[in-house]
Amino acid sequence: MSTTLFVGTEKGLFALDSDDRRESWSLRGPMHKGWQVYSLRHVARDRTFWAGLSSRVYGAHLERSRDYGDNWEPVAGSPAFPEGSPRKLQQIWSLAPGQAEGSLLCGVAQAALFASGDGGQSWELNRGLDTHPTREDWNPGAGGLCLHTIVPDARDPNRIYIGISAVGIFRSDDGGASWAIKNRGVQATIPDEDPKYTEINRCVHKFVQDPTEPARLYQQNHIGVFRSTDGGDNWERIENGLPTHFGFPMVMHPRKPRTLFIVPQESDQFRMFPDGQPGVYRTDDGGDRWTRTHNGLGEPSFSGVLRNSMAVDGHDQPGVYIGTTGGEVYASYDEGENWRRLPGLLPRIEALAAIER
Amino acid sequence: MTSIELRLPSMLASAAGGSTRIRVTGETARQALDDAFARHPLLRTHLLDEEGHVREHVHLFLNEDDIRERLAAELHEGDQLVVLQQMSGGRS
Numbered sequence: 001m002s003t004t005l006f007v008g009t010e011k012g013l014f015a016l017d018s019d020d021r022r023e024s025w026s027l028r029g030p031m032h033k034g035w036q037v038y039s040l041r042h043v044a045r046d047r048t049f050w051a052g053l054s055s056r057v058y059g060a061h062l063e064r065s066r067d068y069g070d071n072w073e074p075v076a077g078s079p080a081f082p083e084g085s086p087r088k089l090q091q092i093w094s095l096a097p098g099q100a101e102g103s104l105l106c107g108v109a110q111a112a113l114f115a116s117g118d119g120g121q122s123w124e125l126n127r128g129l130d131t132h133p134t135r136e137d138w139n140p141g142a143g144g145l146c147l148h149t150i151v152p153d154a155r156d157p158n159r160i161y162i163g164i165s166a167v168g169i170f171r172s173d174d175g176g177a178s179w180a181i182k183n184r185g186v187q188a189t190i191p192d193e194d195p196k197y198t199e200i201n202r203c204v205h206k207f208v209q210d211p212t213e214p215a216r217l218y219q220q221n222h223i224g225v226f227r228s229t230d231g232g233d234n235w236e237r238i239e240n241g242l243p244t245h246f247g248f249p250m251v252m253h254p255r256k257p258r259t260l261f262i263v264p265q266e267s268d269q270f271r272m273f274p275d276g277q278p279g280v281y282r283t284d285d286g287g288d289r290w291t292r293t294h295n296g297l298g299e300p301s302f303s304g305v306l307r308n309s310m311a312v313d314g315h316d317q318p319g320v321y322i323g324t325t326g327g328e329v330y331a332s333y334d335e336g337e338n339w340r341r342l343p344g345l346l347p348r349i350e351a352l353a354a355i356e357r
Numbered sequence: 358m359t360s361i362e363l364r365l366p367s368m369l370a371s372a373a374g375g376s377t378r379i380r381v382t383g384e385t386a387r388q389a390l391d392d393a394f395a396r397h398p399l400l401r402t403h404l405l406d407e408e409g410h411v412r413e414h415v416h417l418f419l420n421e422d423d424i425r426e427r428l429a430a431e432l433h434e435g436d437q438l439v440v441l442q443q444m445s446g447g448r449s
Binding site for chain 1: 402
């Protein structure tokens, strides 16, 4: 079994194709030359691979491929705000299969969720979120007001979580009709002495659910790393062993419960590896303790890893992949103990997705 | 109806069936664009914003004239309608 690793960048999409042992890799691309690719998603049940393309000049649309990126089809009915809407569709940040057959979800900036019930042909704005009582008080962070993470619950078909930068995590228990804020225990990014809504202004950067224990969620936030053991109702800090509390990406090990990976970075001012020392940090106990892995990561390095730029594949010994803002891709097949650089020096990397073939 | 050529930047080719040059018809630039949007809906997404205006960093030239504010401009046989990206819209 080989892996294709799609690499979304600031200037187009690339693909790295491995041999069966993941020893040798070859580079394809660029595809969608000139487009920013912030979101990538393989929907295995439809055998379809999706890319969210955006441009500061031309806006955004979805493309899909059924042959691992050799051919692409632009989606004419891509997510769009209704004409006259005060919101602008700036980037496509997240894609996820919904629980129902043919259901797909898409998160965009300016913060909105779109849903498709026909396999991605057509999309509708989620009104429950768009009319949330706090909506007009959401303010963008440095990366815009982006809905960057969508987590359909691993067991409950009516439960969905979403994450919005500079706002926080929301949970729906009715299939997306209504949304409750789930930020208790997470401090505000910028304290406001007299906020209109005390529950928002929490800058989640990425979060994951442990599919084997769905009540357990983990989030990398602007101000730290947090864990919930009750479906997001309450959060606590889990930062033992970390050099800094700031970072963007977070992925779960696909097979081992309570094992996950993050990439700490030096403060929101600098957004690079601390002191030029790159490290992917792993926990094996649900965040009680983090351990740095770095063997094989080029040092010193003053790049970083963005929120969608870490991925895992589905091999028995899973590959963990990171793509840096300096355009380098690294892979590890032993849970981070050793890293190897994959071919190519690419534009700033915005997203990764791995598919087993 | 006047038939003219609409020229697109290469980034928009996939939204127009893979071509950077398509034939469109209309008496005005706006009608010609609407003809293009009817056949290629994503072109509308990429050339107009949510309020229906030409996107901030998109320029439309009818031959030598910038008509992004004058979409009622009349068309004549042999005209070219050209979509250009404003240089200030780019980064890196």
